[in-house]
Amino acid sequence: MDAIRAFLAMGGYGAFVWPGYLLALVVLAGLLAVSLKAARAREAELDILQRGRHRAGRRGVSSGE
Amino acid sequence: MTRKQRRLYFVVLGMLALGAAAALVLSAMSDSIVYFYSPTDLQTRHVSAGRRMRIGGLVEKGSVMKAGKTVTFRVTDLTATVPVTYTGILPDLFREGQGVVAEGKLDGNGFFHASEILAKHDEKYMPKEVADALKKSGQWQGGKGGASPPAAQEAPSP
Amino acid sequence: MHRFANPARFLRIANAALPWLAGVCALSIAAGLWFALVDSPPDYQQGDSVRIMYLHVPAAWMGMFCYTAMAAFSAMALIWKHPLADLLARATAPVGAAFTLLCLVTGSLWGKPMWGTWWAWDARLTSMLILFFLYLGYMALSNAFDDPTRGYRAAAILALVGFVNVPVIKFSVDWWNTLHQPASVMRKGGPAIDPSMLLPLMLMALGFQTYYFVVLILRARAEIAGAKIHTIRMAEVHAAGRGE
Numbered sequence: 001m002d003a004i005r006a007f008l009a010m011g012g013y014g015a016f017v018w019p020g021y022l023l024a025l026v027v028l029a030g031l032l033a034v035s036l037k038a039a040r041a042r043e044a045e046l047d048i049l050q051r052g053r054h055r056a057g058r059r060g061v062s063s064g065e
Numbered sequence: 066m067t068r069k070q071r072r073l074y075f076v077v078l079g080m081l082a083l084g085a086a087a088a089l090v091l092s093a094m095s096d097s098i099v100y101f102y103s104p105t106d107l108q109t110r111h112v113s114a115g116r117r118m119r120i121g122g123l124v125e126k127g128s129v130m131k132a133g134k135t136v137t138f139r140v141t142d143l144t145a146t147v148p149v150t151y152t153g154i155l156p157d158l159f160r161e162g163q164g165v166v167a168e169g170k171l172d173g174n175g176f177f178h179a180s181e182i183l184a185k186h187d188e189k190y191m192p193k194e195v196a197d198a199l200k201k202s203g204q205w206q207g208g209k210g211g212a213s214p215p216a217a218q219e220a221p222s223p
Numbered sequence: 224m225h226r227f228a229n230p231a232r233f234l235r236i237a238n239a240a241l242p243w244l245a246g247v248c249a250l251s252i253a254a255g256l257w258f259a260l261v262d263s264p265p266d267y268q269q270g271d272s273v274r275i276m277y278l279h280v281p282a283a284w285m286g287m288f289c290y291t292a293m294a295a296f297s298a299m300a301l302i303w304k305h306p307l308a309d310l311l312a313r314a315t316a317p318v319g320a321a322f323t324l325l326c327l328v329t330g331s332l333w334g335k336p337m338w339g340t341w342w343a344w345d346a347r348l349t350s351m352l353i354l355f356f357l358y359l360g361y362m363a364l365s366n367a368f369d370d371p372t373r374g375y376r377a378a379a380i381l382a383l384v385g386f387v388n389v390p391v392i393k394f395s396v397d398w399w400n401t402l403h404q405p406a407s408v409m410r411k412g413g414p415a416i417d418p419s420m421l422l423p424l425m426l427m428a429l430g431f432q433t434y435y436f437v438v439l440i441l442r443a444r445a446e447i448a449g450a451k452i453h454t455i456r457m458a459e460v461h462a463a464g465r466g467e
Contacts, residue, residue: 007260010272010274013270013272016336017271020328023328027325028321028325031317031318031321031438032437032441036441038441038442038445039442042444042449042452045448046451050455069303072301076302080383087387095398098399099400100400100402155339156337157339158268158269158339160268182339183338183340184337185404186337187405189407190266190273190276190416190420191266192419193267196267197267
């Protein structure tokens with residue numbers, strides 16, 4: 001218990017060390033999450049569009065016959 | 066010359082011109098870019114008393130005297146020294162033989178009345194045991210502190 | 224260089240590298256955090272507050288590295304007009320801005336207990352703040368125009384002009400009196416940091432560097448997909464226009 005308390009106290013600098021590491025976590029994890037989500041969303045959208053175009057293309061051919 | 070080559074030369078020349086312009090501007094403004102003056106600067110520049118400014122250097126060893134919340138010490142750059150008085154809380158790293166920056170005014174007697182004291186540390190990081198061992202073996206190169214004066218007077222030479 | 228500038232080839236290489244980069248990133252940050260917070264000694268002068276360095280210094284390096292990369296991509300985009308270079312420059316900007324912000328805030332948190340102030344207008348701190356504003360300006364400018372290519376061009380020029388600031392940041396502590404101390408690692412005579420403290424610093428730096436590549440690839444993938452969506456939509460609009 002004392003070991004944990006000493007670790008959190010950071011020799012009296014806990015109030016400066018921990019907010020720094022917390023901010024790093026929030027900023028880096030946040031940017032990673034946003035980037036990952038955007039990549040997945042755009043690629044999914046592109047996939048739907050391209051499949052839609054394929055179908056449209058085939059329909060175009062069959063109607064021409 | 067193809068258009069690509071022309072654009073390449075344009076960008077390279079543009080960057081060179083920009084760099085030269087920046088170097089000229091920065092070296093011209095060098096006086097106002099420095100964060101503090103050294104005690105030698107104070108002597109050579111004949112700074113008028115009463116002007117707000119910052120001075121920096123090392124806290125001279127054995128010069129710190131405390132009386133209640135008021136502390137007096139001398140700031141040195143190993144060539145010149147300035148006596149400083151200050152009333153208030155000192156930062157954790159304020160120590161004899163180490164770098165300090167004081168903001169305040171010079172009075173008529175050459176005494177610097179600081180309203181704010183900032184500690185300046187050097188670029189060395191090590192555990193306490195290593196520092197003790199270095200001091201014991203005589204390999205310690207401390208005392209130079211953070212406020213190294215030599216680079217201060219040089220104009221930027223990019 | 225032009226062989227790698229093909230988006231399809233870029234995607235193939237990037238996607239193959241992505242899991243490895245992510246693995247190295249996660250491992251080095253995990254190990255870095257262990258050494259930074261637990262298994263490294265307090266500093267002889269600064270005590271445990273020195274642990275802020277393991278975030279602050281790699282973040283500062285990455286802030287400058289990302290700007291350099293952004294300026295290099297911008298130069299390639301301006302000179303060779305390759306869309307991939309432009310896209311990578313734009314994908315780099317938010318990562319650089321995040322690292323620069325992290326550097327500024329952790330520096331402030333470190334400066335208060337050690338120097339006695341949250342902020343000082345010395346050359347190093349001020350030039351780092353300017354770097355942050357350059358990133359914000361770049362991101363704003365690249366989205367400011369209705370015609371994206373015009374916005375990208377203006378932003379690329381801003382990135383190149385702002386590059387002047389990078390050497391100023393690096394050498395500010397040597398050229399002028401600053402409150403900030405001189406360089407500890409990249410200096411003449413080798414690092415002035417004990418090996419026990421250099422280890423967490425380098426692990427975190429490796430973690431941040433690979434983090435940049437991971438996020439760069441993800442953002443580039445989003446941009447490439449976005450560009451393809453745009454072309455398909457434009458083609459559909461054209462086709463519909465002709466069909467009516």
